[in-house]
Amino acid sequence: MNIRKRRFFIAILVAMLSLTYSCVSHAARNAGAYWSGLDSGDSEYDFESGYVVVDAIDVRAVGNISGGIGPFLGDGPLFSEEETILEEEYEEAPQPDPADAQNSAETGQPAESPYWKEIKVASGETLSKISEKNDMAIKHIMTANELTDQHKLRQGQQLYIPLSPDFVPETLAHVKKLKEDVIEKRKQAAPLKITNYVIKNGDTLWNVANAFNLDVNSLFGSNKISGNDILKVGNTIRIPNQDGIFVKIKPGQTVSALAKEYGIYMEAILSSNALKEGAALTQGAEIFLPGAKVAAFVESAGGRRTVVQEPARRGFGWPVVGKISSPFGRRRDPVRGGRDFHTGLDIRAPRGRQIVAAAAGKIVHSGWMGGYGRTIVISHSGNTTTLYGHCSKLLVPVGKTVKRGDRIALVGSTGRSTGNHLHFEVRKGGTPMNPLKVLR
Numbered sequence: 001m002n003i004r005k006r007r008f009f010i011a012i013l014v015a016m017l018s019l020t021y022s023c024v025s026h027a028a029r030n031a032g033a034y035w036s037g038l039d040s041g042d043s044e045y046d047f048e049s050g051y052v053v054v055d056a057i058d059v060r061a062v063g064n065i066s067g068g069i070g071p072f073l074g075d076g077p078l079f080s081e082e083e084t085i086l087e088e089e090y091e092e093a094p095q096p097d098p099a100d101a102q103n104s105a106e107t108g109q110p111a112e113s114p115y116w117k118e119i120k121v122a123s124g125e126t127l128s129k130i131s132e133k134n135d136m137a138i139k140h141i142m143t144a145n146e147l148t149d150q151h152k153l154r155q156g157q158q159l160y161i162p163l164s165p166d167f168v169p170e171t172l173a174h175v176k177k178l179k180e181d182v183i184e185k186r187k188q189a190a191p192l193k194i195t196n197y198v199i200k201n202g203d204t205l206w207n208v209a210n211a212f213n214l215d216v217n218s219l220f221g222s223n224k225i226s227g228n229d230i231l232k233v234g235n236t237i238r239i240p241n242q243d244g245i246f247v248k249i250k251p252g253q254t255v256s257a258l259a260k261e262y263g264i265y266m267e268a269i270l271s272s273n274a275l276k277e278g279a280a281l282t283q284g285a286e287i288f289l290p291g292a293k294v295a296a297f298v299e300s301a302g303g304r305r306t307v308v309q310e311p312a313r314r315g316f317g318w319p320v321v322g323k324i325s326s327p328f329g330r331r332r333d334p335v336r337g338g339r340d341f342h343t344g345l346d347i348r349a350p351r352g353r354q355i356v357a358a359a360a361g362k363i364v365h366s367g368w369m370g371g372y373g374r375t376i377v378i379s380h381s382g383n384t385t386t387l388y389g390h391c392s393k394l395l396v397p398v399g400k401t402v403k404r405g406d407r408i409a410l411v412g413s414t415g416r417s418t419g420n421h422l423h424f425e426v427r428k429g430g431t432p433m434n435p436l437k438v439l440r
Contacts, residue, residue, distance in 0.1 A: 113174075117161050118160055118161075119158070120157065120158055121154060121159060122155070127142070127151075137165070138150055140162055140165050141159065141162075143172060146175060154326075186264070188268065189242065189244075189271045189272040190242055191271070192274075193240070194240060195212075199235045205219050205225065206375070208231075208239075210367070210370055216372075217243070220245075221293065222246055223238055240288065244291055249282060250283065255281065262293075263341065269288075272290045294430070316404075316426065319347070319355050319388060320349050323348045324346065328432070329342060343432035345425075348421045349411045354409075355411060358386045358426075359378070360404050361401070363378055363396050363398050364378065372389035374390070374391040375388065375394075376409050385425075386426055388408065388424060389425075390414050390415050390421060391422075393410040394409050395410070426438055
């Protein structure tokens with residue numbers, strides 16, 4: 001084929017390719033490939049990729065024709081040295097700007113970051129396993145998450161894994177900002193408002209709490225209730241507009257002392273009660289403690305406060321086979337952070353494992369209940385109740401009488417939960433007891 005015929009062939013080929021430009025030029029640029037100048041005298045060929053890529057910015061040889069991309073077939077070059085260059089250009093991936101990490105930390109939006117990835121600790125997972133799985137040294141994970149003991153991880157705990165050792169400072173800045181945001185949120189509370197609710201036929205504390213989206217502890221802590229489940233029709237109870245409890249002020253008691261005792265922030269108490277900092281409290285008056293729970297405490301002879309350890313007349317059976325993941329009493333809240341009073345016992349078990357009644361009694365609640373998720377509550381003799389929370393499925397209706405060991409639900413992770421487990425409570429007259437003191 002002579003030079004003139006070759007030029008004619010090239011013109012026809014380019015014209016055909018130009019018809020597809022509008023559909024594929026964007027893909028070509030994303031692939032990092034461009035047409036080269038057709039009138040260049042350079043001669044470099046690379047046909048291994050199987051694509052011809054041309055830049056039509058300066059196409060004097062064949063006129064003002066747009067570029068394109070398409071398959072190239074043949075064993076060798078069809079273009080002479082004086083005609084065309086075929087080449088691919090690649091843009092280097094942009095490196096993250098350190099300022100972006102600070103902006104992400106400030107906005108609290110870490111979902112997709114070029115610096116870290118967020119994970120939740122799985123059941124039985126150790127920091128060594130996490131380190132190996134994510135190809136990141138334990139020391140870098142600990143530094144980025146402000147961990148002091150690599151052996152103390154909780155199921156469901158959030159960790160932020162730097163994508164490179166160089167990104168540990170950015171990850172740490174984000175973690176610190178998240179902690180500051182949690183503290184700031186716990187310091188805030190809405191002004192207290194009370195709704196007076198008249199008990200209707202069929203009401204229980206459990207379904208009333210669910211109707212007002214409150215923790216049942218808030219109803220116990222806002223009213224003088226002697227019975228857990230039987231409420232007298234026509235009686236009125238107080239419903240606060242937020243979780244918390246009322247306490248009577250003792251001689252010399254201060255807002256700061258109350259905050260420390262109940263594990264909440266002084267700023268929240270002041271805000272909900274419309275008090276100014278430094279305000280004196282009136283002995284015998286009530287004050288609302290937002291976010292607090294009924295603390296199962298009694299005064300000891302020495303003036304110290306200890307957890308109630310009331311023995312049960314009859315023992316309760318274990319409701320599920322599993323390992324205790326969180327005991328009764330003061331702890332760090334695994335979802336919201338900060339210190340909290342855990343009114344029950346968390347027993348870790350796989351989803352779907354059967355839950356049985358700890359003792360004979362009557363089902364007084366079977367349904368959803370706020371942060372407890374799907375929940376069963378059983379009323380027993382002696383003004384005692386047991387609660388089974390975060391279930392995946394409930395197997396018994398309200399009103400049914402059950403015996404000790406009867407199947408009542410299946411383990412799950414509904415409500416405010418970080419993983420499959422049973423939250424089990426025992427209450428005496430509304431006061432939470434340590435289940436370990438009554439389980440046999």
